[in-house]
Amino acid sequence: MQVIFKSRDADAEQFRTIAVRRVRVALRRLSWLAPRASVQLSDVNGPRGGVDKRCQIEIATKSGPPIIVTSMARDWLSALQSALTRATRSLLHNYKRSRQRQPSEPKLSGTSQPS
Numbered sequence: 001m002q003v004i005f006k007s008r009d010a011d012a013e014q015f016r017t018i019a020v021r022r023v024r025v026a027l028r029r030l031s032w033l034a035p036r037a038s039v040q041l042s043d044v045n046g047p048r049g050g051v052d053k054r055c056q057i058e059i060a061t062k063s064g065p066p067i068i069v070t071s072m073a074r075d076w077l078s079a080l081q082s083a084l085t086r087a088t089r090s091l092l093h094n095y096k097r098s099r100q101r102q103p104s105e106p107k108l109s110g111t112s113q114p115s
Contacts, residue, residue: 055079
């Protein structure tokens with residue numbers, strides 16, 4: 001699985017290896033559904049603090065549109081974990097929904113009912 005990490009924040013750049021490893025671990029069993037994931041970390045307020053760490057995860061799926069999830073938290077790790085949880089849940093939900101939409105075997109018409 002290819003993981004792309006993007007950030008303009010110097011503090012978030014130090015978090016790169018941890019973020020890439022966590023994404024790979026969270027999506028290791030689903031890598032056949034999603035060949036590529038992109039993680040973008042940003043600090044909304046700058047140095048003022050507060051709940052301003054934003055993590056956006058975009059998962060490219062083999063079939064269908066990409067899954068984009070955004071999470072905000074007080075620190076990078078919490079934002080990443082929340083976004084990963086929601087992204088994997090959404091990926092599984094989309095896969096199960098697409099499996100239900102597939103038509104089942106056609107029923108034979110014109111067969112007579114036994115009396």
